[in-house]
Amino acid sequence: MAKLGTTAVKSGGGVKGKLIGGGIVTVIVIIALFNIFNFADTDANKIGLHYGGGVVEDKKFKSIIPPGSTNSLIGPGDTVYAYPIDQRSYIIGGAGADTDAGDEVTVVSKDxxxxxxxxxxxxxxxRTEDTIKSFHERIGLKTDAYTDRGWNDMLQSYxxxxxxxxxSAVATNYVWAELYNNEAKKSEFQTAASKEFTRLLPAAVGGDYFCGPAYNGNNACGELSFTVQKPTPLDKGIIDGLEAKQRAELAKATQEQTNQRVNVELESVKKQxxxxxxxxYLLKTAIESGKIQFMVIPQGTPVSVPTGTATVPADR
Structure with missing residues (x-):
């Protein structure tokens, strides 16, 4: 009986051990499957860059994952870096995304x-494959531009x-008043600044990584849209002085017009x-002003006119 009891205990422990061992194996298999079958998704406005990261392979570029992809199969340990493909903005001094709110660029005019x-x-x-791959490896990894915060940091840095x-380079070609209240000069300044920025940016980042807002991946890259608002003197007293000068010039012009009109009227009086x-002339003026009324009587009409002394009213 003792033997039988001992045998029963050993048999029960073996079953429990097998169950525990089987559970561990199952968990290991599940973990292995999750590592083997790794999936990645991309939003409709983002493109994914698939890089290897397994134990037995280098962390090298593998493929592009198109926007809006779901459950794209990637290798164990691989990573997908997602970048925006929709229109983006960088605004200095205004509300909106990617903005330096309340900020502005300070430049010095010719004067x-x-x-x-x-x-x-x-x-x-x-989003050309070679270009976006180069952007990621040169700029994106360094600034974490595949994250929202990193993207904003990248814009701020570059x-x-x-x-x-x-x-600053273009502003020295204009006096401040031209940029402040001359639309033609302001437009010329904006065009020149846009060209200069378009020249400087690729040299700073190391490639043509950015296209115009109309670019969709299938058309020409195009130029970035670069717009400047009215350059304004930081010293508001300068604006007050300009406005005072403009008011004085307007008053002077108005007085000159008045003087010219009076001179024309005087010349007309002299001729009359x-x-x-x-x-x-006094009689004509009195008649025109209505101070003297008269009528024309045809010759031979039997009308008696009382005699008397006509008096021409003096002008008041």
Missing amino acids: NVRLGVRVQVYFTLN FRPQIDRAL VQMLGAQG
């Missing part, structure tokens, strides 16, 4: 006036300095006096 300039840049990321340089004489 040494410090101006504040607000800027809007609209663009898209160049866009802002080139915008500052472009505006020469033709009618002084009394004739």
